[in-house]
Amino acid sequence: MQIMFAHFYSRLPRHLVLNLKRTILLFPEHEVFLVTDQETDDLHLYNLQIKKYSPSPEWYKIESILSHPTDFRNNFWFISLARFMAIAEVSKGSTKPILHIESDVILASDFPFDLFSALDKDFAFPVVSKELAIASCLYFRSGLAAEELARFTMNAVQSNHSTTDMHILRDFANRNYEKVQVLPSAPLQPDAFDNASDEFLNQTKFAIPLFNGIFDGFDIGRYLFGDDPRNDRGFSTLRKNDARTYLNASKIELSVTEEREFPFVRNSVEPYILPIYALHIHSKKLNLFRQNRMSKIIKKAVLESKRPSKKIFSLRIFLASALKAIKRRIKRSEVS
Secondary structure, X not given: OEEXXXXXXXOOOHHHHXXXXXXXXXXXXXXEEEEEOOOXXXXXXXXXXXXXXXXXXXXXXXXXXXXXXXXXXXXXXXXXXXXXXHHHHHOOOOOOOEEEEOOOEEEOOOOOHHHHHXXXXXEEEEEOOOOOEOOOEEEEOOHHHHHHHHHHXXXXXXXXXXXXXXXXXXXXXXXXXOOEEEEOOOOOOHHHEOOOOHHHHHHHHHHXXXXXXXXXXXXXXXXXXXXXHHHHOOEEEEOOOOOOOOEOHHHOOEEEEOOEEEEEEEEOXXXXXXXXXXXXXXXXXXXXXXXXXXXXXXXXXXXXXXXXXXXXXXXXXXXXXXXXXHHHHHHHHHHO
């Protein structure tokens, strides 16, 4: 399978470089790709395949249409959905399955690639709320499937200039339910879901035995390790739920074992534990992307998962964010 990462409009962040290195070492039987418009001459990772991307007319058309602020994180809202266009273009004509992984998502060493390859669906990804789905783990059966999502993205942007990649994926799942396999992102535990539809609960019920595990879409990694400290001037909040999503992560029961570096979660309806195959590390904490250091951090976070919420502070992130804010103000003053 092709494991594909994508990054545009800024230097490769350290967590992505570490994630690429870790993924290559863990899964030598799979092809690991990086799709980017950045220079990579100093990226010396053996067996990493780099697909240099030159933006297409469709890419620039979407960029001109979207109404999101362009000065937020190097045009974050745009590149989050434009990556669908890039993946489709570099995969055009390919019959190989593709698993796109977001740069801050780490995979367990026992990630079930074989179960993805056996799917009779063209797409698979987690759904996290009535309005949102996520490309944390986004499976395409082939390049043709990637092209279909790219066309849908173009139409979605033309219809709604303020749409996002998460809204697009959710709408795509709604309109193409026969082609999309929803990845289970939480155990089947109705009391842990806030305002989840019966349809979503049924999708989760049937998806869990299909994969015998779950894939953190948005909530679990954020709950355990905090959100992105760049969003709050260097502060990150541990063990806090996001009201925008179905899952209340404080209500699930997590555990760890010596045999596995990733946690398990208890499936309360049918009481057995499920492995978590992917964790979304919103905080970008670098040691969580280092194979030799992550296990201790994960175990500590799981053991403390029932403690009260608390804020932690990163001086490094605060100073970097402050410097960027000063540069933005200077740039704006020069323009005005």
